Amino acid sequence: MLFNSFDFLFFFLVVTVAYFLLPHRFRWLLLLAASCFFYMSFIPVYILILLLMIMVDYSAGIGMEGSKTNEIKTIFFVSSLLMTGLILLVFKYFNFFNANLQGLASFLGWNYSLETLALILPLGLSFHTFQSMSYIIEVYRGNQKAERNFGIYALYVMFYPQLVAGPIERPKNLLPQFYTEHKFERRRVVNGLARMLFGFFKKMVIADRLALFVNAVYNDPTSSTGAPLIIATVFFAIQIYCDFSGYCDIAIGAAEVMGFKLMENFNLPYYSKSIKEFWRRWHISLSSWFKDYLYIPLGGNRVSLPRWCFNELSVFLVCGLWHGANWTFVIWGGLHGAYIVLSKLLEKPAHSLADIVRLTKFPRAYGAAKILLTFSLVCFGWIFFRANSLSDAVYIISHLFSGLNLTKAGLGKILELGGIGTQGFVVLVLSLIVLEFVELTKNNDYLKDKIWRRSETLRMLTYVIAVVLILILSVLEETKFIYFQF
Amino acid sequence: MDAAVKRFIRDTALFLTLALALLFFINYFYESKVLPNHILEKKDQNYRLYLSSLDKKQIDYAFFGDSHFFNGIDPHQINGSFNFGVPNENYVKIYYKLKQILEQDHVQVKYVILEADLNSLSTLTTDETRLLHELWYYHNYVPFSDIVQITGKTSSDVLARSYLPIIGARENLVVDFYHAFWHQTIPELYRGWHCLNGSLPEDSDVETNALDRTDTYFKNQNITSPLALAYFEKTVRLADDNHITVILVRSPVSKPYDNATILRNITKEEYYARVFSALKNNTDDYYILDYSSLYFDYPEYFSDVDHLNCIGSEIFSRRLATDLESLNKTS
Numbered sequence: 001m002l003f004n005s006f007d008f009l010f011f012f013l014v015v016t017v018a019y020f021l022l023p024h025r026f027r028w029l030l031l032l033a034a035s036c037f038f039y040m041s042f043i044p045v046y047i048l049i050l051l052l053m054i055m056v057d058y059s060a061g062i063g064m065e066g067s068k069t070n071e072i073k074t075i076f077f078v079s080s081l082l083m084t085g086l087i088l089l090v091f092k093y094f095n096f097f098n099a100n101l102q103g104l105a106s107f108l109g110w111n112y113s114l115e116t117l118a119l120i121l122p123l124g125l126s127f128h129t130f131q132s133m134s135y136i137i138e139v140y141r142g143n144q145k146a147e148r149n150f151g152i153y154a155l156y157v158m159f160y161p162q163l164v165a166g167p168i169e170r171p172k173n174l175l176p177q178f179y180t181e182h183k184f185e186r187r188r189v190v191n192g193l194a195r196m197l198f199g200f201f202k203k204m205v206i207a208d209r210l211a212l213f214v215n216a217v218y219n220d221p222t223s224s225t226g227a228p229l230i231i232a233t234v235f236f237a238i239q240i241y242c243d244f245s246g247y248c249d250i251a252i253g254a255a256e257v258m259g260f261k262l263m264e265n266f267n268l269p270y271y272s273k274s275i276k277e278f279w280r281r282w283h284i285s286l287s288s289w290f291k292d293y294l295y296i297p298l299g300g301n302r303v304s305l306p307r308w309c310f311n312e313l314s315v316f317l318v319c320g321l322w323h324g325a326n327w328t329f330v331i332w333g334g335l336h337g338a339y340i341v342l343s344k345l346l347e348k349p350a351h352s353l354a355d356i357v358r359l360t361k362f363p364r365a366y367g368a369a370k371i372l373l374t375f376s377l378v379c380f381g382w383i384f385f386r387a388n389s390l391s392d393a394v395y396i397i398s399h400l401f402s403g404l405n406l407t408k409a410g411l412g413k414i415l416e417l418g419g420i421g422t423q424g425f426v427v428l429v430l431s432l433i434v435l436e437f438v439e440l441t442k443n444n445d446y447l448k449d450k451i452w453r454r455s456e457t458l459r460m461l462t463y464v465i466a467v468v469l470i471l472i473l474s475v476l477e478e479t480k481f482i483y484f485q486f
Numbered sequence: 487m488d489a490a491v492k493r494f495i496r497d498t499a500l501f502l503t504l505a506l507a508l509l510f511f512i513n514y515f516y517e518s519k520v521l522p523n524h525i526l527e528k529k530d531q532n533y534r535l536y537l538s539s540l541d542k543k544q545i546d547y548a549f550f551g552d553s554h555f556f557n558g559i560d561p562h563q564i565n566g567s568f569n570f571g572v573p574n575e576n577y578v579k580i581y582y583k584l585k586q587i588l589e590q591d592h593v594q595v596k597y598v599i600l601e602a603d604l605n606s607l608s609t610l611t612t613d614e615t616r617l618l619h620e621l622w623y624y625h626n627y628v629p630f631s632d633i634v635q636i637t638g639k640t641s642s643d644v645l646a647r648s649y650l651p652i653i654g655a656r657e658n659l660v661v662d663f664y665h666a667f668w669h670q671t672i673p674e675l676y677r678g679w680h681c682l683n684g685s686l687p688e689d690s691d692v693e694t695n696a697l698d699r700t701d702t703y704f705k706n707q708n709i710t711s712p713l714a715l716a717y718f719e720k721t722v723r724l725a726d727d728n729h730i731t732v733i734l735v736r737s738p739v740s741k742p743y744d745n746a747t748i749l750r751n752i753t754k755e756e757y758y759a760r761v762f763s764a765l766k767n768n769t770d771d772y773y774i775l776d777y778s779s780l781y782f783d784y785p786e787y788f789s790d791v792d793h794l795n796c797i798g799s800e801i802f803s804r805r806l807a808t809d810l811e812s813l814n815k816t817s
Binding site: 005006007010020184185186189190219220223419421423424426427460461463464465467468471472473474475 | 488490491493494497500501504505508509512615640642643645646650652653654655656657658659660661705706
């Protein structure tokens with residue numbers, strides 16, 4: 001059951017109404033049952049894997065808390081991490097490592113014939129394993145009390161709005177919320193629904209429309225050179241943002257309707273002035289997870305420069321591998337690590353250069369140049385992220401600027417790729433203007449308080465028109481969210 | 487009940503009423519002004535009109551195929567025929583259309599002429615945008631459970647798209663309304679046939695166009711879609727069950743198009759072996775007519791590399807009529 005389906009809308013309506021009708025003490029049971037149903041609508045049998053993981057981590061949490069010695073506590077901790085790691089290895093990484101070992105063995109002339117596993121990756125595996133690991137680590141560190149109610153712990157891992165693609169929650173934020181009684185608050189419910197609506201708009205009107213073009217180019221890159229490759233890469237940057245942040249808006253909005261506050265995952269990432277800042281604004285729940293549980297334990301930035309470089313590169317390589325078992329993702333991660341290391345090493349020369357060309361005298365232009373440079377670097381990274389194979393990525397990079405056909409006829413032909421066409425392009429541009437307007441003004445108090453909140457008629461009409469426009473303009477092919485594959 | 491809940495319910499009811507009213511309002515105009523001019527509706531009107539003009543509900547030659555038939559078979563030249571060809575047609579649609587004609591409309595059909603061109607069974611014909619995309623039309627002919635199974639869409643999605651065609655109409659909606667209200671471009675049909683003007687230009691662009699067309703049909707596509715092949719077999723079986731003779735026809739194509747398919751290594755022999763075997767396995771009463779190379783030396787008969795123009799269509803249909811007549815005598 002995808003968020004962008006009529007089935008989900010019906011499911012959400014039924015669960016939410018039932019949630020508010022039920023007494024508080026039964027609500028967690030309803031949410032757990034709904035979450036199981038939601039997860040089982042994909043591949044039912046995979047819920048057993050999830051249950052196994054929940055049982056192991058739940059027991060490990062209680063075991064760690066009850067341990068009399070640090071050794072026993074560590075045994076529980078390591079066992080739980082190993083179990084999670086094993087599940088990840090079998091379902092996500094086995095074939096990747098196996099294929100690479102096979103390649104290496106064949107290169108060395110060894111006999112190696114371990115068969116590949118024909119397994120479908122459980123939906124959102126990387127997300128809920130990281131959420132479970134977050135709980136285990138916090139309990140091990142003594143920052144979090146072990147959850148005694150098995151159902152509540154299961155709900156922490158399975159809470160349906162964020163089960164398949166995050167935000168990756170921390171136990172400190174989410175677990176107590178299941179014990180809090182959430183009363184019906186009209187304003188909060190309306191805000192949550194409005195946020196969901198905006199998420200649907202991002203996903204179904206913008207991301208899925210862009211996907212038509214991006215897929216046409218990236219699934220057959222050798223048919224294009226120059227402009228289509230550049231446009232497809234920039235389009236993919238917007239697509240993945242609208243797709244993932246749209247999903248998060250729906251997830252956060254759905255949770256907000258019921259009174260839950262999930263963490264924010266995006267904060268205008270493409271307005272970042274450096275790659276470091278980009279990672280503070282992009283997929284925040286994942287980047288903060290890596291920071292708290294990998295980067296800081298490795299020593300963070302309170303180490304020597306070479307060690308810091310190693311830390312950054314390691315974290316980003318793992319981050320790349322987290323996204324997918326493919327060299328394209330590893331390189332994407334490594335590239336971001338390299339960006340951060342190089343930007344630190346070249347910080348002073350770069351500033352001196354900006355001084356020499358007097359760019360620093362014009363702070364706005366300097367800022368805009370930084371944003372543009374950061375966006376270009378991020379787009380370059382997306383080539384590896386989106387390409388179907390390493391050879392495709394290499395082809396795209398080597399043909400980005402060859403055969404640029406920027407004539408009117410050439411651009412017209414480009415827009416026909418994927419069937420977007422001129423009208424579709426106009427819809428796209430208008431949608432992007434709406435997106436930017438909403439995102440840039442959402443924290444504007446004047447607009448919010450003086451105009452938006454005062455005029456109920458304006459709000460009502462806006463929502464009505466938005467719903468109708470989304471239904472008409474949506475690309476209704478029930479395309480999955482990009483991050484569901486992780 | 488809490489005052490806030492009451493207010494919320496009131497607002498929600500108002501919101502839903504307004505949203506649904508607006509949606510149904512636009513949908514009403516779409517259904518009453520745009521859809522009647524849609525080729526599928528026009529074709530239906532044409533078919534009903536033709537049926538009502540007959541003394542006996544009988545069609546001797548029923549042609550099923552895509553734009554190659556739609557533009558290429560001129561029923562003026564073939565007595566007792568109706569051209570059911572529609573652009574972007576596939577065998578799933580053909581099967582249900584034939585079923586409707588035979589079982590619901592109770593029309594007697596003597597010969598079913600099926601298009602068997604290189605692109606007729608490709609995966610392109612059954613991709614998501616072509617499969618049963620016009621659900622507002624096909625839900626009248628295809629059982630609901632079959633639509634859900636074939637398209638893989640959820641029941642709610644199928645229901646919504648069947649009864650509210652503006653959902654997912656996208657930017658085309660504006661263009662469609664523009665055409666409906668200000669600039670009508672309704673294709674003229676005669677017994678389902680629509681002729682194309684124009685002729686092949688005599689320059690090197692033709693070669694490029696032929697390659698482009700071949701790429702459109704076959705690049706990143708499988709020449710035989712298992713779904714299309716399965717429904718091709720079902721169509722043949724349906725005809726056989728109703729004692730109808732099946733005639734497979736390969737439409738004429740231009741020489742540049744044929745060259746392009748060779749250049750792109752389209753495996754014709756393998757494809758036709760599969761199609762003919764599917765035909766033979768499901769009926770004994772069949773003929774195969776191959777006109778693909780008939781007009782290689784007559785580029786003036788083509789509107790583009792694989793579609794006959796008005797003149798070509800007329801000449802080809804006359805030839806086809808003669809051949810069908812002699813088959814009729816033989817059988």
